Amino acid sequence: MSIFKIANTIFSSRLFLGTGKFGSNQQMEEAILASGSELVTVALKRIDLETETDELLSHINHPHINLLPNTSGARNAKEAVFAAQLAREALETNWLKLEIHPDPRYLLPDPIETLKATEELAKLGFIILPYIHADPILCKRLEDVGTAAVMPLGSPIGSNKGLKTEDFLEIIIEQSNVPVIVDAGIGAPSHAARAMEMGADAVLVNTAIAVAGNPQLMAEAFKEAVIAGRKAYEAQLAQTANKAIASSPLTSFLNH
Amino acid sequence: MNTFKSVFENYDWNTIQNKIYLTTEKEVKNSLVKTKKSLDDFLIFISPAAKPFLEEMAQTSHLLTKKRFGKIIQMYAPMYLSNECQNICTYCGFSLDNKIRRKTLTEEEIFIEITELKKAGFDTILLVTGEASHKVNIDYFLKAVTQIKEHFSSILVEVQPLSTEEYQQLHSTGVHSVMIYQETYHREVYKEYHPKGKKSNFDFRLETPDRIGEAGIHKIGLGVLLGLEDWRTDSFFNALHIDYLQKKYWKSNYSVSFPRLRPAEGIIEPNFIMEDSDLLQLICAYRLWNEDLEISISTRENEKFRDNIIPLGVTSMSAGSKTNPGGYIVDVESLEQFETSDERSAQTIAKIISEKGYQPIWKNWDKSYTI
Numbered sequence: 001m002s003i004f005k006i007a008n009t010i011f012s013s014r015l016f017l018g019t020g021k022f023g024s025n026q027q028m029e030e031a032i033l034a035s036g037s038e039l040v041t042v043a044l045k046r047i048d049l050e051t052e053t054d055e056l057l058s059h060i061n062h063p064h065i066n067l068l069p070n071t072s073g074a075r076n077a078k079e080a081v082f083a084a085q086l087a088r089e090a091l092e093t094n095w096l097k098l099e100i101h102p103d104p105r106y107l108l109p110d111p112i113e114t115l116k117a118t119e120e121l122a123k124l125g126f127i128i129l130p131y132i133h134a135d136p137i138l139c140k141r142l143e144d145v146g147t148a149a150v151m152p153l154g155s156p157i158g159s160n161k162g163l164k165t166e167d168f169l170e171i172i173i174e175q176s177n178v179p180v181i182v183d184a185g186i187g188a189p190s191h192a193a194r195a196m197e198m199g200a201d202a203v204l205v206n207t208a209i210a211v212a213g214n215p216q217l218m219a220e221a222f223k224e225a226v227i228a229g230r231k232a233y234e235a236q237l238a239q240t241a242n243k244a245i246a247s248s249p250l251t252s253f254l255n256h
Numbered sequence: 257m258n259t260f261k262s263v264f265e266n267y268d269w270n271t272i273q274n275k276i277y278l279t280t281e282k283e284v285k286n287s288l289v290k291t292k293k294s295l296d297d298f299l300i301f302i303s304p305a306a307k308p309f310l311e312e313m314a315q316t317s318h319l320l321t322k323k324r325f326g327k328i329i330q331m332y333a334p335m336y337l338s339n340e341c342q343n344i345c346t347y348c349g350f351s352l353d354n355k356i357r358r359k360t361l362t363e364e365e366i367f368i369e370i371t372e373l374k375k376a377g378f379d380t381i382l383l384v385t386g387e388a389s390h391k392v393n394i395d396y397f398l399k400a401v402t403q404i405k406e407h408f409s410s411i412l413v414e415v416q417p418l419s420t421e422e423y424q425q426l427h428s429t430g431v432h433s434v435m436i437y438q439e440t441y442h443r444e445v446y447k448e449y450h451p452k453g454k455k456s457n458f459d460f461r462l463e464t465p466d467r468i469g470e471a472g473i474h475k476i477g478l479g480v481l482l483g484l485e486d487w488r489t490d491s492f493f494n495a496l497h498i499d500y501l502q503k504k505y506w507k508s509n510y511s512v513s514f515p516r517l518r519p520a521e522g523i524i525e526p527n528f529i530m531e532d533s534d535l536l537q538l539i540c541a542y543r544l545w546n547e548d549l550e551i552s553i554s555t556r557e558n559e560k561f562r563d564n565i566i567p568l569g570v571t572s573m574s575a576g577s578k579t580n581p582g583g584y585i586v587d588v589e590s591l592e593q594f595e596t597s598d599e600r601s602a603q604t605i606a607k608i609i610s611e612k613g614y615q616p617i618w619k620n621w622d623k624s625y626t627i
Binding site for chain 1 (some may be wrong): 293296322324325327328409496506507508509548570610613615617619620624625
């Protein structure tokens with residue numbers, strides 16, 4: 001498979017994981033290791049930035065795993081920028097998953113505040129991966145202000161509904177100059193495989209693994225699905241045809 | 257300002273009560289299979305006709321909660337700052353006519369109490385008081401919050417109704433959530449139980465969540481005191497209130513609590529008894545109707561109920577609670593608001609949560625967001 005880079009970091013796994021919702025930290029660690037993921041996101045609100053012995057963090061402390069702090073809980077750019085700076089200092093990483101969802105019901109991202117915060121954080125030297133709606137124009141605007149990647153949603157967070165935004169994801173993937181990571185709504189390995197077949201650079205999965213009957217086994221299933229989907233994309237999928245070719249061709253006159 | 261009062265006035269207690277009690281089995285079956293459930297479905301789920309469907313409701317509630325919140329339970333502890341109160345509430349230990357010595361914690365005493373709660377592992381604290389505005393007022397609250405926020409990521413308050421400006425001050429000082437319980441939505445019954453003091457003003461209390469929403473508080477907690485009136489009808493109005501608030505103050509989170517009347521010094525017996533199966537039905541009804549509502553269970557409930565409710569819809573639990581100011585260390589014998597039912601320690605409860613396959617969460621907020 002082709003190499004995959006965000007900023008200057010090379011990833012051999014195209015599956016990113018979230019760390020929320022697990023029944024225990026032990027279970028989370030087993031799932032992360034089984035997934036082969038090299039980038040896991042952690043909500044700042046869940047970790048203790050003041051001590052160096054946070055329990056959650058101790059379970060993802062493996063040399064191959066990079067930490068992606070997220071700003072879940074921020075309702076506007078100001079809160080997100082402030083939290084990001086604290087995180088950078090405490091966790092010694094300038095990577096950030098920017099999440100601004102003022103609506104606590106469906107946790108849908110605020111495009112205006114996200115664009116504002118991305119611009120500000122990019123100037124401060126952050127590597128930003130913003131969580132956004134599958135809006136192709138917003139993706140281009142984010143590129144303009146220096147985003148490192150875009151993370152459009154497949155469907156609302158935690159809904160497990162799959163790629164409801166498929167048509168827009170296709171446009172985003174077609175037009176993007178930065179990596180496209182499909183985030184949110186991926187409820188089954190088949191959804192992840194589909195996103196990869198479409199040409200997404202990576203996917204981020206949390207709920208579907210965390211609340212599965214066997215999170216570790218589900219993590220393996222996602223790992224395999226992501227690899228299969230990417231390989232299919234690189235191998236160039238045969239196009240599906242809706243109709244058989246007509247037996248009386250419309251262009252046959254050219255031969256007469 | 258347009259408030260919930262204008263919505264509330266379109267409803268009549270008896271009409272709603274009749275609707276609940278006349279619900280049919282067929283209506284329950286119809287509501288259960290809907291993908292999007294409305295307040296009308298909630299009414300059906302709390303009806304006596306829905307009782308035979310409790311197992312099915314519990315299964316769905318379990319799955320929905322797991323999907324939305326994951327396998328976690330948020331831990332919190334109440335800290336009573338004061339039991340002084342100018343109200344007469346005939347069900348409450350703090351009632352003015354209860355002639356017992358009163359106490360309000362000083363800064364030094366607060367420090368001793370929070371040290372104990374931190375030692376127990378807590379990072380989310382609920383500050384509770386009676387209503388004694390001459391002494392326990394916004395100035396007192398701001399001072400206490402400023403002191404306490406150094407030690408806790410998330411501060412919740414349950415105090416007398418305040419003005420919008422005062423809620424804004426609490427918000428900018430670092431308060432994350434405000435709880436306010438209407439006690440009962442039955443206007444006449446409310447009057448009987450609250451004969452004297454500021455709290456006797458039904459409308460002022462009814463409009464309080466609007467003021468909290470206006471002030472931009474992150475989470476608003478509602479509830480009714482179960483036992484004062486018919487729990488079904490009261491809970492419908494509570495849900496109606498949440499429905500209204502959720503659409504209007506859409507940036508805030510909402511939680512619901514279920515204070516069931518408990519024995520306390522000098523109080524009356526509850527008029528309406530709510531069985532464990534009723535409370536479970538109510539919890540499931542809330543979850544089926546409202547997937548993202550936070551649901552809190554306190555130590556008012558008994559051990560068996562608390563242990564078994566963990567996977568069925570709740571999202572937060574208190575543990576090892578004391579309901580008197582200074583109850584953890586400073587003044588263990590001071591007047592309490594009510595007797596708790598589950599006296600087990602926070603660590604014991606955390607262990608039980610883990611054994612159920614759930615993760616007790618101590619920190620789920622960062623104060624950097626409350627700026």
